[in-house]
Amino acid sequence: MKMTQVITSKKLIAIAISAALSLTVSAQESVEKIQVTGSYIKRTAVDAAEPVQVLDFNYIQSTGATTVAELISKLAISSGAENQADSYTQASTQGTGNVNLRGLGLSSTLVLINGRRQTISGAITNDGSVFVDTSHIPIDAIEQIEVLKEGAASTYGSDAVAGVVNFILRKDFEGLELNASISKVTDSSQKDSDIGFLWGTEFNNTYITVSGHYLDRTPLSTADRPELGDNAFSSLGNSFLLYPIQADGSFDFSPITVDSGPYAGTYAPFEEVADPTCLDDELGMLIPQASGTRCGFNFGPLYNLVNTETRTQLYTNISHDFDDGTQLSADISWSSNKVKDNPQSPSYPDLTFPYIGSDHAGNPFGTGVIWLGRPLGADQEPALAPRENETFRASFNVAGSFENNWGWDTALTYSKNVYTQFQQDQLRSRLVAALAGEGGINNDELFNPFDRTSITDSIIEDFTHVTESEKTAYLLALDAVIDGKLFELPAGNANFAAGMQARKEGFQVATDDVFEITYDADGNPIPVDLIFLAGLSEIDVDRTSFALFAETVLPVSEDLEVTAAMRYEKLENDSSLDPKIALRWQATDKFIVRASASTAFREASLSQMNATAATINGISDYNEDGTAKSAAFVGVLARGNADLKPEQSKNYNLGLIFKATDDLDFKVDYWRVDYTDLITVENAQGKIASDPNGEDIIRTEAGLLSAIEVDYFNSSSVKVKGIDIESVWKLNNQFNLAFNASHFLTYELTKDNGEVVEAAGSFNYDNFARSLPEDKATLNFNWVGETQRASINVNYVSSYKTSIALPANESAKIEAFTTIDTQYSATLGITENSDATVTLGIKNLLDEAPPRVFNGYGNLSYDPKQHSPLGRVFFAKAKFAF
Template identity: 25%
Template sequence: MIRTTPLAIAIATTLSLLLSTQAVAQDAPTPAPADQDELDAIVVTGSNLSGIDLQDAQPVVVLEAEDLKQIGANNVGDALKQISETGGGTGNFNTGTSGALQADSPAGSAAASLRGLGTASTLTLVNGRRVAVSSFANGSENFVDINAIPMAAVDRIEVLTTGASAIYGADAVAGVVNVILRKDFDGLRLGLNWGDSTRGTDEARTNANLVYGFQGDRVDGLVVVDAYQRNALYDRDRRISSVEPRPSQQGIFPSFNDLDFAQDDIVEAGCPADQFQVGRLGEYCEVNRNAFTATDPETRQLGAYGTLNVKLGGALEYFTELALQHNTSRADAAPAPWDAEIAFDHPGMPAELRQRLVSLGFDTSALIAFGRFPDARTIEVTTRNWRWLNGLRGDLGGWDWETALTVSRSASEQTAVAGIYNVARIEAGLFGELCADGRTNCAPGAGGLWYDPFNGQAGNSQQVLDLVRETVPRDGSSRLYAWDARINGDWGRIGGREVPWAFGAEVRREEIADEPSPLATADADGDVPVYGFGSTAVEARRTQWALFGETNLPVTPTLDVRLAGRYDHYDDFGGDFNPSVGVRWRPSEHVLLRGGWNTSFRAPSLAQVGAGTTLSSGALPCSTGSEFFGSFCGGFSGDDGYLSEIYGNPDLDPETSTAWYIGTVFEFGDRATLTLDYWNFDQEDLVDIDDLELFRRALTDPSLIYNSRPRAGDANQRTLAPGVIGIATRGGEIGDPIDDVQLQLINIGRQKTDGIDLGFDYRFDDTPIGRFKTYVDATWTHSFERSESCDPSGSDPRRGAGDCSADGQRLLEKAGEFRYPEWLVNTGVSWSRGDWSARLWANYIDGYYDDDQRADVPAGRRVASWTTLNFNVDWDIDDRQSIGLNIRNLGDRDPPVSLGSASNVDLYNHNTLGRFVTFRYVYRY
């Protein structure tokens, strides 16, 4: 499959014509002016061309080594928060969104996203080359775990904020995050960082690192060792997040009903008075899940990175890189929910409860309990990453060439260490049929053991707990094998100026396998053998090859045009050619105009095409006036939660995208620079799920409704079989409480976003008290629209909802809505004088509307804007020693309340860490 556009054909034709005419267009070389320095043969992010001045040719944000030190970044994720182009939406994720559940991001991992378009649309590179993706996907998206890059090895981070498919690969839809590692160092450097919050709880972070490098006439090398440890931060440790806004109605003191579903559930009298509530289904003993959840999990990281460069003679050079990383994270989530039948003659049942069940007319021969286990679901994830690169570079007739082989692997092991319970053994234990050897067919009073769900489940012996708990191991592995070759040189002249060219080829093989325990995957009946915990099995592989070319045409002394094209071929999705055009015009010494256009083609990730069943959960918006209020909600005003299964789809279409930008750079002398860029992205055939579309179809197609608990006399006895798309309700009718929903990944439609980036810096180099630099980095998102299904026959009360088309689709505006701030600003001032340097800066996140689809969130409520002030100071004591102090959130400001989040805080955009103070010491030999 090859996708072409008229502009793509035109660019390909232009490249071909230029190639065929350059040989006859050779002129005698014109020597460079005597005062012009020869540029080093370097390649900047966003181009394969080397040895030419591409400064300001396109928007590239760079965090230099000094920036990384002054902002006190503990990892790459911390650093990227200082770039406004990486914020907003739910594309980025960090350890604050990780946890023990399938819907959480993988424990201890983090990934980068540009423009809120998602990690799958942002290409993350290390030294300009790909690395293996994480073996555990984030939902259905593969990603590069930026926590697997040792921070002490990072020299700088370059972020190309426009699409780069023609340069780096068809999947560089939103741009590139290129982490450049150290390579030139001579001597030994030891560093130690220690920090903690000032809130009185222990969130200490400790980092120790060693950098050793040597440079000889023929051989130079570098070794970096980096160790990092972070203690956990829990929701309960902060006032703002200690109590969740919507406590669970399944409590550690369970609610009881019968299989004929009596009018109301009841709960035992032992439920604490402040937890006793009455809701839609009757009595319940609520549980505050935030008392168990880790906001930032405990993490330990140990990494090593080494390089070696050997001059073999002439211009020929051998180079190699070896990176090793070992990370361990421990994450906690709320206790698992459970429901099961229970014996009326259970010996632990309180007499008061037994009497109430009889007096209220419950069918005591068929009782069912709904509750949560008393301990948090806790998992430990150990990840081992390694990458080995071997290459040669040299010169051939004035052309620089480079080729390299890369092998990269990410392997993860996950183990449940608490809170995961075996369904069959709990069910047996509720009838006294649990055997001491783990079997489930013993008789009460004749070897059978009881699981006691009463009195807060505190009366169970260690023997019973050991039998009903599971460790649920999970193993994952991701591999990348890649070869690339590139060549750069000048060929031909235009107007007396050299024309640079770059050509290359790439082949890569990617494999991924995620193998959870059968205990955490759906069995043949669609059931999971453990409560409230699941994993997705993935098995997929792909081979891809590419050819690419690039040139920079010096049309006039003040105008140049960059043309690039790349053909990528996937063995499972066919081929695609993606062109790119970039224009740079300098009409005067102080003004530069730039613009560009490119296309992209993203084949569905391996986790999307090779996934089995993903266990997740969702909630139907049932606020008064919602489109489902009088149907599926049954008049109930409040979100109706359900469990869900999501299936992979090998028949997905690839996503396509078009991006363009236009901007300007103003230089006010040699001290001030102002950049202003408008950007626009338009993606089609997005891969995702749309649960509301399934509910709308079910309103006109009753065959999509199934009965989750059929009983005698029910008109609808159909149950939802594994792999079948549909909705199971408690009674098999629309309006009954929803239990299960089964969905499939589909191409849901379109996503569009546009906005403006603003950058400004001004330098004061000659003041009596030192040198100053002020800077502003700001992004304004004008619009972020995403396709969602809608009801063509009526209106939707959600703010920003556009007209619904006849095919049941519309673009929903998200800019300014929940988790999509319109403005993100980082601004500050730095100072240096002699041995001292300092920086004072602020991070601003604009306000936005709260999640107003929930009944208990007032319509029109806004999450307030949030500004944090930060400070850093460094002192070089002598030639060998330096110390530093970094204070994040200087004013110790709490984040704004976000009622649409279970933690009361939007952890995609904010954090609850509070004031955090870090001390830094460096010694150099």
């Protein structure tokens, strides 16, 4: 794909649209046609040239999923999405959900609702990715989900690089359904309780459908699964680096002796000394160092694997059919998701690593020290970091037809998301004052880190601050499409569609004065007044884009159909011309061959171009001999880059459909994506590994790692190839079997330092890819009787490896993960016009534990992007239909 100003093509497309509007075609089609995601042309062919996987209502119900996130996590083609709580690597997306087709990144999957664009979430991942939040969508309101498994920029524009997921919601429903469910982890108190309703009616050709859903989720603490958090510890508990610097800047290398008290002993200069009470608490731990010992802090048991959360979702569809065939419809939805606890450590470590002089009243060493610790330890309550996530969407659509049977369709869609984060930290200035004896509410109290039992509530209140930041994203989109028969060929009608789209999107970041990143006269960021968190820059930016597109389907012969599409998109600072060609060849009665080639692109997000934001990552520093130190959480400051170019890709698909019988078919697709100018952020761990003393590695005067600055950039290339397999076997009128699998042949990427690596089958701890098992698969077995039904679902994730330096007791192999879900439903008649359906089921029937992962110290010991920590879950549902 070439990003260029293509004025002549713009004119050609405009002429094509004008010509289409003037055509008069009188033939009336008698066969009902359908429109499938990936095309604006309605067709009768079931197996079109585009590879589309359809998750229908019955399949969705058979999974037992209570949220869209749970459903997507088991989709074979999605790998590396963030759909579970993880305060360590997903700290800013708690309470959201997303899709990651092909593992190409959350930003490379286009998510539609009823075929229309939806705003991205205000939440941003640790690697700077933006995404559409699927937690907005009530699962009870979904009619079906269509997954287009190839690039579709020629149809939809930016973001459709890896594919498209279209959530089609229910409408034209008549009646009332009330439902409730509860699911509970077998060996924990964690449970999900939800209630919902679906109501619809029709009068005078007006249809109203209303759906509501409420979820109440209780927490699962890592303390209930200690083996999943045993590496979640920090080397910064409460320790002191003896630092005998003299007034003239020289060092005194004499031994340091403490005659009495808890610190009694003789120490060497620059030795690290642990708090002698370190092991008095079960969360304390001693960590040997090159010189001395540190007091570490085992924070894992304080955090959650599942947070306390509530979700409220409302959706309504209103449509009216006019006598002339025109249809007016409106979709309006609102959701509010609240993460109510999200516990963190009582306080974070002080990454400013303050120097405490020998004159400090509590200093027992008689020489200056550098404090390697945190103000509050395990004797204090965990700090809470709640999240609030609110989304609104309204889409208005008018569709009809001209006298010549050409159809027209227009829509205006507005969506907005507001994501609010609260995070507690300590004020640097007030902590410094407390260390100097000027802390507390009255500025007269001493904070003594050598004996933290003396700390007062007044000091804690004085230096504690809860940051609040609000990120808002919105999108306004206008769509207009026409479609109809262009002309007639011997093998059938040549159908055509053309249209335009105009979009305006905005992104805003607002935060409190303490947390806001400001800049000096030279444009350098000024450190915020916090000991750990590094702040956000406030921005308020927007942009517009305009697109023209055209598509045609040509029946070249009775057996060969060719689809061609073209889209011109004018961006604010660039433009794109994206073609697509696809064919469908009915080789024999049983074999269909399909192939496609296209280009796609993704525009850099407004946050990637304009915002500076900090995340906190567990980073392993390095000793002088090159060996890795224990990891500690440090600030990673990601700087926006206004010069980012749009990502570009070339997409190919070659598929074979084998219809063995009317009831059994197999689909095999080979696909390839050549991605260039990929937008990513430098990997902080990889950056410090390449050059521990680089200019963007921020250290204190004593050489202690404090922060890492990283930039968004256009990396050189990613080349991905794979195979998808899909099969459906209808054994008889009651039994059917469905199989879906996705396999990576290769995932070749270029790291920040220019090294080319194979990411498929790897955990990818030191590059921008997420964990990428080579294989994911699902097997669904369904039995449907007159009043009863049952299902068994098998979900498989293959093994993969990590290349991180491992302790002696850890393995590089991350084992395969297979879970079995099963459920049974029975429908009972209550009255002539009402019935009740009761469903009982078990998720993870065999209680498989998630495979162990060593992701360095300071992170979870499993992979939340691939595996579930819950174990066996029992659930029950009841639905009453009137």
